[in-house]
Amino acid sequence: MNSKNKIKENENFSSGFYDWAIFLINFYQRINKRLGLDFESFIILQVVVSYDVYLINKNKKLSLESLSFEFEKSSNAEFLNDPKLTVTSISSSLNMPRETVKRKVLLLQNKNFVTINPNKTIQMGENYTKIFPDFASGTTLDLARLIQRWDRKDIVRKFLDLKI
Secondary structure, three states: OOHHHHHHHOOOHHHHHHHHHHHHHHHHHHHHHHHOOOHHHHHHHHHHHHHHHHHHHOOOOOOHHHHHHHHHHHHHOOOOOOOOOOHHHHHHHHOOOHHHHHHHHHHHHHOOOEEEOOOOOEEEOHHHHHHHHHHHHHHHHHHHHHHHHHHHOOHHHHHHHOOO
């Protein structure tokens, strides 16, 4: 039986899907309440953050505490070495209209979650480094709860058994 059929015939699908939906709703509520952001703005912020993490991971893997420290250094730097993120590159990576990205990047800049450099490149802002440890810990715990629920329902094993 192929993987798509296994998914369609999984008797626990609705239960696992409900758990997933609750995880997403809680995640969105935390983004909105804790950061004061809509989901699109948060995803744009994650593109900026993931760029920094990608550059950091090229050299080393870090703990949450060490990653937070690296973020602080990065946000305090005048410019990152060879920054590449722009409104256009973010727009392209997310397949989102350039004007939407520009408007949301300006909102993120007003909240000091990102900085727009004179050369129009975008880097992480100081306020993101302040909320990152708590927000990342909360998200990790929520994800752990989701996986544990799925594990009790034998959904994790079924995921791992899928031939992708």
